[in-house]
Amino acid sequence: MKQKLLRLLQFWLLITLYPLSWLVPRRSDLWVFGCYNNKFLDNSKYLFLWISEYRKDIDAVWITGDRAVAGLLLNNGYRACTRWSAQGLWLSLRARVYIFSSYLSDINYFTSGGALRVNLWHGVGLKSIEYKVSAGKLAKLYHGRVSPLWRLLLPERFAKPDLFLAPSVMMAKHFAECFRISPAACIQLPYPRLNTPRYPQLAVAVAALGDYAGLREDWGSFDRVAIYVPTWRDDGSSAISSGLPDLAVLSAALRQSNTLLYIKPHPVEASGVSCELANIRIWPRALDMYPLLADFDLLITDYSSVLYDYLYAAAGPVVLYNFDYNRYISQCRDLAFNYTENVWGLWVSNFAALCDVLARPAGVATADSLAQRQVIAERFFGAPVADPMERLVATIAAAEASK
Known part of the structure; x- marks a missing residue:
């Protein structure tokens, strides 16, 4: 019943507030920002x-x-407000530029009419997404028989951005498709989360928005932090329970090399994951990983875009733990690029x-050369840029002025 009421409310907003949002004069100097799942994260x-x-x-x-997110930012001297507050609605209606990391719903789709839509997205990588997906649940959303209905129920998933951050030539072609x-x-500029x-x-x-010093307090007692x-x-399916079936055995292995391992579940499956073993810790759910990404001595990942972030920003080795490769590409997400040729x-x-x-x-040795590592990093992120944030803001401002 609650879900039906929410859908009715959404439809009402679609036919009332969204058309109205096209009529409200917008301020060129007012830019609003948001992130998926109401987090304060990402680009x-x-x-x-x-x-x-x-x-x-x-x-x-x-x-x-x-x-809580709005309060954190306000307490640190930044401007923030909740989506459905009077102030939040008014500022969203008046803002000329919308900047988000996933969809317009990160901010508010229903107030976005006439705004410049800038999607910074949340990861380069191998996976097919959106209209390019041909396997798994998302294929039904974009290509199934009920796709026109989804355009009414989830309009933000089908709204095209005016600008899209795609760090390399290959990624620009990929995301355009x-x-x-x-x-x-x-x-074609690097991700803001890697520019700090x-x-x-x-x-x-x-650094002021997270307890990173407390997290690192005892790192010195380990020879390696992964x-x-x-x-x-x-x-x-859970990559944690499926890929790490016995944490006690894993912890015993880590003790042999005096390694501390953090497990960072995907935000969608983070709840319910716990561990009290000496060499294993669960990454704090509320803490952004990226300020410390380059400090980890070893990255373990699978098909995640974090691989390319790490190759671009860090120098440590990588373990590609692809225990469910065949299942993943057949039941979860097809890959847009050849896995073997595009990982390190x-x-x-x-x-x-x-x-x-x-x-x-x-430590961890790989047959892949450091030169190949650089080739892969630049394939997905392009060559390093001296002033990436200045260029990004200038590009957005120019697009706003010409819209």
């Missing part, structure tokens, strides 16, 4: 903080459905082999 977070610190001429406001937009709409080291004020701002970051499985790291296909690798004090 939109970092661009919001950078603009707040370096571009005082732009009125940057964070929009969220979580009062996925979202059915022109490649010319793609901005270039900007001292941004680094200070990011993190396991699996991607989401569209069929609902040591392949591990079962739990026993993973434990064996992590028990070795000598």
